Amino acid sequence: MDNPLALKLSSFTDLSGGDLAALDAVIGTPILRDAHSDLIQDGERPEKVILLLRGWACRYKVLEDGSKQIIAYLVPGDLCDPHVFILDAMDHSIGLLTDAALAFISRDAIIHLTDCCPKIARALWWSTLVDEAVLRHWLVNLGQRDAFDRVAHLFCELWDRLRQVGLKEDDELEVPLTQEQIGDTMALTTVHVNRVIQRMRTEGLVSIKRKKIRVHDLPRLRELCGYDPSYLHLRRRSQL
């Protein structure tokens, strides 16, 4: 299965052959885009729903003073806001972190998909509810945890989410994020992100080489930062 959306939804429910075919049908030929371009900008009115097939994107908001907050990551299989048409205008931007392959899905295709495949409709519901749960969890992180725990939580979450779409082998995690982007996510400066990562290194928790994070001691990392993946609402207990 090379359709990452199908893979992701399969981790919620069993999809029939017809469901899988319907999911493949909405994709069409992937559209390629370069890193650092915006898929949609704050204030624009969305015309299509975006499905990320390859690469990474993020939701973010830039304030008047230039400070930037990353609000969510989109990884392969993530579909942004299937019902965004109801709103008038975007209240944040979506930008690409890497080169990417996308499918733009029309409103009508979404409606058709959910009308004819109730299992998919339900799985998409699950997916949007999980997105919201992740957002709540990030809020708790920013509000209540210190720098180390925030960064550790991010690594643990990405670990679980990437495994879900088959993008992680062994104990290596390919995370195409600069320390600045990690800082914009967890509301830290690059300097401090660096301090935290140094500490993780010296404590033998992770090693990072060219944007590949090798986690040496996942159980300990999880325990140190109090990570509990239940907010991801993964249905199937997949193997560690």
Place this chain on the structure above:
Amino acid sequence: MDNPLALKLSSFTDLSGGDLAALDAVIGTPILRDAHSDLIQDGERPEKVILLLRGWACRYKVLEDGSKQIIAYLVPGDLCDPHVFILDAMDHSIGLLTDAALAFISRDAIIHLTDCCPKIARALWWSTLVDEAVLRHWLVNLGQRDAFDRVAHLFCELWDRLRQVGLKEDDELEVPLTQEQIGDTMALTTVHVNRVIQRMRTEGLVSIKRKKIRVHDLPRLRELCGYDPSYLHLRRRSQL
């Protein structure tokens, strides 16, 4: 109109008489509950959807170390998670901040309501999307703004949301929150919340007396903290 849900949804779309009747029908006799009780707790499986008719509630999460983060406020007219049945278990709690009147709505009633009244279905969609937008906005607040701006933003947001359901007269805002709860919301200590409020007072922005906040200079408060209500996606420009 004394149905706050109908009032709130009306700020998104015009509802027919039949729609309004359907919204009234799901309410039944209100259930009264005392302040400080939990409507549902972290880890529980939800059986009903909760509609808040009178009083205030909040979503919150308590960490192992006892620290608490308030994730959202529910005010009259707010309906929590119409599709929460899809998830297995709550990943946070919902607690009452004041005495309250509630309607518990069954899953079937929700399904029936949305099946037979497409305008309501759409308006509920809008409402959940707005809830999510508020959550994103809070994340940006916690990540990028200082204590003063965070508290000011909260006041501005509550102003707009309460006006939407007809709970605000003149320039007075009845907000039944202690400084500790404001702190748990905006990730500040009570001490620092107090300092911020003192500053607002001495600058002539607000005066607070027995949990009623009188805002003397809303335009200036908004400007000082960079408030932009577009994230609330209010359709109708109501009068200030």
Place this chain on the structure above:
DNA sequence: AAAGCTTCATGATGCATGTTATTGTGCAAC
């Protein structure tokens, strides 16, 4: 009206994290 509790007010001190600056390192362009 005293006692007890919750909430608010305010000062002294410390720390986690921000700010500014400098240097190193690896990759890309030419």
Place this chain on the structure above:
DNA sequence: GTTGCACAATAACATGCATCATGAAGCTTT
């Protein structure tokens, strides 16, 4: 292979907010 650039590493210093402590003010209970 030199230049330039993005990213990472690290040091010195600054600060917003937390922590700890104390007291006052207002309610509730008895």
